[in-house]
Amino acid sequence: MTRAGAGAWTEPGAFPIAPGIHRLPLPLRDDGLKGVNVYAIEDGDGVALIDGGWAIPEAFDVLAASLNSIGYRPADITRTFVTHAHIDHYTLAVWLRTEYGTPVAVGRGERDSLTWIAGHGPRHRLQAAQLIEAGAPHLAEFMSRDDAAADPVAECWELPDVWLGEGEVKVGQRTLRVLETPGHTQGHIVLYLGEEELMFTGDQILPHITPSIGFEAVPQQQPLVSFLDSLGRVRQLPDARLLPAHGPADGRVHARIDELVEHHRRRLEQTRSAAARLTSSTAAEVAEQLPWTRHERAFAELDPFNQTLAVTETRAHLAFLVHQGELAASADDVVLYAVP
Incomplete structure (x- = not known):
C-alpha cells in the first residue's frame, strides 16, 4: 500500500512523504499510542530508517511487508537513525543489526541511560528512587516489579554503533541536519531536511499529545528546562512539515511548538x-x-x-x-x- 494517508495514521503500509521518503507505521504492544512511525529514506544502496520500532515479531512483519511494497527488504536497510532510546524506537533497530548487521546511530546524550540498561542494571531503579522522593512508594514498587519481569538481552538493549552529536549526515544525495533536543530524554535528536522543509521530530514534537518529560533510565535534573529550551532552538529554524513518531504527518512544526509552549505555561500555573x-x-x-x-x-x-x-x-x-x-x-x- 502506498496511498498518502487513507484511514487512521496507524494503518500499515508505506505512505509517501516526498520522492524517495516513506512513512511506515509499525504496531506497538500493550501501549496506548497504538503505533510508531518509522521513516524510510532511499539512499542509493537501499533505505535508511529514522527510528526503528519495538523489537516484537509483529512490528518486524509489518516493516518487512511495508518495505516490500516499495521494492525493498529488511536486508536493504543500510542504517538506522534513532531519535531516542525508548523501547518503541530503539530495540527493533538493534534486532535488525543482529539479523543483518545494520548499523545503529543514536544521540550521544543517551549514553548514560543506554549504558545503564545495556549493563543489565534494573532499568527503572533510578526512576523508582525518584518516585520514592516524590512521595509515591507504591509506584516505585510497581516499576521494580516491571524490572523483575524484564530481560534486557531479550528486549534488545545494546549500545549503538554511532553516538550522534550536532552536525550533518549524508543519506544518498540528501543532507540531514542533526539537532540535539534534550527534554523528552537527555539524548533526543530531531533530523531536519531544510531544502525540502521536512523535520523528523521523534517524540519531542507530537501533533496531538504532549510528550512525557524526563522518563528515562537515568533521569535529568531539569528535564522541562531542557525541553522548553530545545523547543525554542527548533522554533528559530525555518518552518517545516511535522513528521512525528506518533500521529499523522500533516502538521507544521512552528504551530505545534507554539501550542506545546502554551500548554506548559498553563500547566506551570496549574x-x-x-x-x-x-x-x-x-x-x-x-x-x-x-x-x-x-x-x-x-x-x-x-x-x-x-x-x-x-x-x-x-x-x-x-x-x-x-x-x-x-x-x-x-x-x-x-x-x-x-x-x-
Whole structure:
C-alpha cells in the first residue's frame, strides 16, 4: 500500500512523504499510542530508517511487508537513525543489526541511560528512587516489579554503533541536519531536511499529545528546562512539515511548538496553584490535584504506568518552578514543595 494517508495514521503500509521518503507505521504492544512511525529514506544502496520500532515479531512483519511494497527488504536497510532510546524506537533497530548487521546511530546524550540498561542494571531503579522522593512508594514498587519481569538481552538493549552529536549526515544525495533536543530524554535528536522543509521530530514534537518529560533510565535534573529550551532552538529554524513518531504527518512544526509552549505555561500555573493550595506537598500529592490527558481525567483513573508518568512530569514542573524561584523544595528523603 502506498496511498498518502487513507484511514487512521496507524494503518500499515508505506505512505509517501516526498520522492524517495516513506512513512511506515509499525504496531506497538500493550501501549496506548497504538503505533510508531518509522521513516524510510532511499539512499542509493537501499533505505535508511529514522527510528526503528519495538523489537516484537509483529512490528518486524509489518516493516518487512511495508518495505516490500516499495521494492525493498529488511536486508536493504543500510542504517538506522534513532531519535531516542525508548523501547518503541530503539530495540527493533538493534534486532535488525543482529539479523543483518545494520548499523545503529543514536544521540550521544543517551549514553548514560543506554549504558545503564545495556549493563543489565534494573532499568527503572533510578526512576523508582525518584518516585520514592516524590512521595509515591507504591509506584516505585510497581516499576521494580516491571524490572523483575524484564530481560534486557531479550528486549534488545545494546549500545549503538554511532553516538550522534550536532552536525550533518549524508543519506544518498540528501543532507540531514542533526539537532540535539534534550527534554523528552537527555539524548533526543530531531533530523531536519531544510531544502525540502521536512523535520523528523521523534517524540519531542507530537501533533496531538504532549510528550512525557524526563522518563528515562537515568533521569535529568531539569528535564522541562531542557525541553522548553530545545523547543525554542527548533522554533528559530525555518518552518517545516511535522513528521512525528506518533500521529499523522500533516502538521507544521512552528504551530505545534507554539501550542506545546502554551500548554506548559498553563500547566506551570496549574502546578504552582495546586502546590500553594496544599501548603507543603509532595510531587505525588500535587499530581493528584491535576487533570490528565486531553480528556482531563482524574489521577485516580490512570493505570499505574500512566500514574508514574504523571508523577514524573509533575516533578519536572515543580523542579522548573523551584529553578525559577517560584517554589521552594525541602532536601529530605521525600521532597516537599511550598511557596517561599
